[in-house]
Amino acid sequence: MSANEPGNAGSAVARLLERTPAQEELAEAAARLAAGAPRQLRASAGAFVFRLGEEWLGLPAGLIDEVLELRPVHRLPHRRDAALRGVVNVRGRLTVCVALPALLQTGAPVAARTGTVARRLVVLAAPEGALAFEADEVHGSHRYDAEEVRAVPSTVAHALARFATGVLPWGERRIGLLDAGLLVHALNRQIS
């Protein structure tokens, strides 16, 4: 019992842990940390990466609530807006399901080629209420350096260009980064 008291620290380990660090050691450690900081800062941006048809797209990771298996979506009568898919069960709550391809005009899903196994339901935590959409494939979170982001090329489909803030190289592929605020605003308007 008395061995545990600080004053009576008998063991070498205790002595080691309780020693005052040397001033130069502290400075060295601080410099080491400082050197690593810019690298961290660069990779600080994060995007949730998913695929619609041929396009890989990115949304701010904070907007994503969860990713679920696909499930039946119930159409709404009298609503023929292509961007409104209907309602879907997300954790017991009926959640509005939207069709992003219709809004972004990214073309039909290439489900035939890849099969439907990779398709997922992505739930967005929009401030006005949750929204869900079906993605053809979900990669997940991707951290990147904000300086890597390039301007949107003029060849990008017109509707998509309105929502894209930049293009991020990702290996062979390119990720179209989307403006979350504008996208949510447009979706909210589209469904009402």
Added chain:
Amino acid sequence: MSNDSLRDLSLHDLFRMEADGQRQTLTENLLALERNPTAAATLEECMRAAHSLKGAARIVGLGAAVAVAHSMEDCLVEAQHGRLRLHRGIVDALLRGVDLLGRVADTPAEAAGAWADEESAPVLEFRAALAAALAAPATDEAAPPAVTDADPTQHDAPAEEGEERVLRIAARNLHRMLGLASEALVESRWLDPYIRSLARVKELQRRSALALDRLSERTSALASDPASAELLARAQADLAEGQRLLGERVAALDAFDRRLAGVAHGLYDEALASHMRPFADGTRGFKRMVRDLAHELGKQARLEIVGSRTPVDRDVLARLEAPLGHLLRNAVDHGLEAPEQRLARGKPAEGVVRLEAHHVSGRLEIKIGDDGQGIDAERIRRAVIARGLADEDTAQRFDQDELLEFLFLPGFSLRDTVTDISGRGVGLDAVQNMAKQLHGSVRVFSQPDQGTRFQLQLPLTTSVLRALAVDIGGEAYAFPLARIVATALVSREQVRSLEGRQYFELAGREIGLVSARQVLEGGDGATAGAQLPVVVIGGAHGEHLYGLAVDRFGSVTELVVQALDPRLGKVKDIAAGALLDDGAPVLIVDTDDLLRSIERLVATGHLAQVRHQDGAAAVERRRVLVVDDSLTVRELQRKLIETAGYAVEVAVDGMDGWNAVRLSRFDLVVTDVDMPRMDGIELVELIKKDPHLRELPVMIVSYKDREEDRRRGLDAGADFYLSKAGFDEEALIQAVADLIGGPLA
């Protein structure tokens, strides 16, 4: 957990919580004592509450509360010993003491120092009032109430229900919890089919065991080869062991499934129940209010509350309190007559106000009725004319229901004198607004000399609805059972045709057949199969029956109603959504909306034929939509505008109008303001907010002609505001022409 949360509260907070409960007990029991002053149990309970409060107040150093509670306790002890009879004056004084205790308890801790003194002014006042009441003889004490109170159980009811501690929880958390609980329920159902699928494995095992047995019987040569025989025996033994193990595991899984289902069910039921509060929670202060008010007006009144335990959505309950207060005050002030008058009419001197809450077909129905003098419809008619709301001719055409509707007009009152209590004509307006905000409605019924009854129909946003699930166009829809007149399987031969319309006979009535797919999706009515599943729906009183042909009947289920996302707005023909047992979404049909859609479909189908014969000229006429809930006004306007040469369509309320403008092109909307489901102001706002409809001119025609009403309409975006009070046809047609030009485009 409750201990943890209590730990954070200051002593003063704890006192306030206790005081809340004890004041409730005191009020209820004092009101009971007024009717039955010698009830020992009630006296005892009252005395105990005062005593506990006194002790608690002493701990927190609120001398004033100690003094008040002490005086009350003394008085109650006297009554307990039969040395004092609690008459009305004393009960009045004691109730004021309860109010004073409330004031003390509700003072924030920082300012509570003012109540430290036992001799503070309000306390002395209270003591003086109590002393005066004790000294006064019970002269005007009316005997009848005590006699009519032959049924004491009624007053014991609240106590019997038990006072449970109530926690405040954010609605969002509750919604989440309910969602997760229903998901747990759905997930728990997954195991059962899985277990049943293992039967196939069992069967395969059984068959291979059988095959091995046969093999050993048939090939005797095997027996002579010891090595083969041993292999066979081992295979047989292993298989038997496998069978036994599988059986055991399945049984264990089965037992687990049952336990899990039990837990999931329990969790779900509790989550559901926690969203509801008993009706009594929102009606606590009303008995006292009715009593005090009646005394003030020199009347005798008793409030009876029926359905105290009716579960009411907590959000609905919170918003009900103020409007119910309005209606109860109205009942006592306007409805009930003075005691002499009542006696002269052969009624008991004491009037009865009844407050009832029930669940009726998936909605909460609340009735507030009195046995008073009723509302004189002719007086309303005279007031309508006198106030220039309609000319003599039009006013004479209003039926009783339409006349009663005028009571909901802001500023409309039958009273010549304005009292403090009511009669300003603001109450009913507020009640109607509240009902509309909750997507409900309020109606008034009245019988001269028998009383007046207000009936509120409110949705239970998370209530359980019994419904029939059906398949329409490959998707699940549900019809509320209460609104289904009948269901039938109609064979092809039974479907007859008349003037191009299909119908069939059911119980001697001819019922028009409509394809549900066509109504909901606007598609064709193709339905295969020799037998047509048909759901027959109709108006609330069994009129306007239609048979909706669906694709397939599902089962009758209990659905937990979920409001659809408010961003979707009102989805035509749909009331709400829910989840089926397997977790799939289902949409609950809005029967009234659907009936309107069908009638519209039938009407426009008819219109199309007329137009076909009319030639091209008719198509080019400018189109006006008239939105008004009064049939008389609606048809009058339709006739006027049509006579001027425009094409007119009608909608029966704002919601109907909103659906109409989105589905079809119009040049002008003419709308009333006060309508059920969606009022005219909301309609204007929606139109002016919609990018496609923004340019559509809207004219408001309303009885509300005060400047603030006019401004409200124009602020919402209306292009013109026409007062019905000064209504003449020329003004209407001129306004139409000013807004959109002549009838021909």
